[in-house]
Amino acid sequence: MDSSIVILLAQDGITNGAIYALLALALVMVFAVTRVIFIPLGQYVAYGALTLAALQGGKYPGTIWLLLLLGSIALLMDGWSAVREGRFADLGRSALGNLGVPALLAVLLTFFNPQNLPLPLQVILALMLVVPLGPLIYRVIFQPLAEATILTLLIVSVAIDFAMLGLGLLFFGPEAFRTPAFSDGSWTIGEVVISAQTLWVIGSSALSMGGLYYFFERTVYGKALRATALNRIGARLMGIPTELAGRLTFFVSAFVSTFAGILLAPITPISYDTGLLIGLKGFVAGILGGLGSYPLAAVGAIFVGLLEAFSSFWASDYKEVIVFTIIIPVLLWRSLFTHHVEEEE
Template identity: 60%
Template sequence: MELDIALILTQDGITSGAVYALLALALVLVFAVTRVIFIPQGEYVAYGALTMAMLQQGKVPATLWLLIVLGALAAGLDAWKALRGGSRAGLAASFGWCLGYPLALAALMYALPASQSVLVQSALTLAILVPLGPLVYRLAYQPVAEAPVLILLIVSVAIHVAMVGLGLLFFGAEGARTSAFSDAQFALGSLTVSGQQVWVVAVSAALIGGLWLFFERSLYGKALRATAINRNGARLMGFSPVFAGKLTFLLAAFIGVLSGILIAPLTTIYYDTGFLIGLKGFVAAIVGGLASYPIAAAGALLVGVLESFSSFWASAYKEVFVFTLIIPVLMWRSFTSHHVEEEE
């Protein structure tokens, strides 16, 4: 293999690895705080890319109606709980966020002109899809938050199947790409780097740095870390596990949707593409033991580079090479770690 080809493949691998790193961080975060293996993480990537594509076509995304329906269901559950328990504290805030926000966003969508800048379209995509994270937690995971990990995994599989089916209903079977954030081209020796690739790597690095500052410096970040270490201890110190779950799913949804927006100009996204992308992020998270953020990020870069070189050597088997990586990692971890029974 010539050096120029190796550099091009490494460049593509780093671009893909940056996105896988974000997904791996989201998966590690969700599992550490809530014990949920969040299989639908990849669906947020597909929803983000395809919602952005619908906005660029001048259409109102169907995911807006999903937000309204889930918000109405969450508000109804909170109202029913308040009526049964007799306490109506926080009910007004719940109705404001679950119903008022989606309806106001729908009114804004219909009031805006059909054509907006790419940044405005990105902001609208995030505004529509990111709130789905806490709503999914409220409706699907909060009622079974104390259940065993296996039950939470089954719930994740059910949500994944439902989101894939809704994706087919909302977006159809046709794939879509979006306009690039930048059409610039940069020459680095024999390499040509596109402006969109720079956007992907730069935004991924900035988001990873922002998450590090959030967990190290902010009160909520430290509270999430405490919940990840000891849920009961965090509860005794006054930090609600319910709020921790909603905040964690909010961050996971933000990371997934932003990843979809970033990669949509580089590859065609279909309604079911997110599952495969999410699985590669999951492989990277497994490399980090679903606990270490730096190791998961390094594993994501390894997955991206391995996928890129596998595509060159044997494109039909590139997925096999990537997912086979998980076998030696699991074997090594099984030999070097001790089995600990799950806490009741």
């Protein structure tokens, strides 16, 4: 292995690690606020990429049907709660947020062909079709289970992952798709060729991480999420609604994961089952960070990307095994040297 190959593998590893870092940060955020180890984040990667590919191919994305279904269920649940508690004024806002926006998107997709739109508008439309699935899944599934144990929430999370996997096959078919690059062109540094899309991935990931830092450190809603993550009961006593914190967390995590899929689609073909492995690698990165530290999760993601890239060169048949095996010594170390606190405490 000469230096050019090392640099090429490092470039590939850092690019993939930037995607895994976004998923790891989203996973850590969701777990800190809601105690949910949200494995299906990888499915948002696939849904975002495939929805964008469907829009660019002039097809009606099946994501809209899932959005309408979950919105209808959320509206029924909010309506039942409003009737029982006498909060009829909330029904209009719930109808507009849960069902009005998805219905408007369905009408727009029916009468207007998004194939002819510029790429930035197609990306925004894809985000609007996929990102709302995050807070809707929280409202329909996880909010009623807010007091359940972490193990129960994990089992539900895995079930959602497999459900979204099957729906992805139904919506998009078994074929893999690639989308056009955000920018054409490349730069040659020595013997290494760096594509513009690679710079888009790394730069957008860095900006997203910076945006998340600003959100948590400088905004009221971000500070509310931090307070909820540190002490749910204390945040509730201070007037911070944990339901709102949960929905906001799932919204931000869905946005980050969907955007990661849109960034990845021009580099590698994405199929309905691609998100499963990507989500699990983001989970490995989150485990390396202890599911509690954003910087360590980002560093762990870069390490996972580099390990995957170099493993694909030395032992391509075992690269997935090597990546997933590294969590065993980490978990063993934390089991032996970390103080354990019972969940009831």
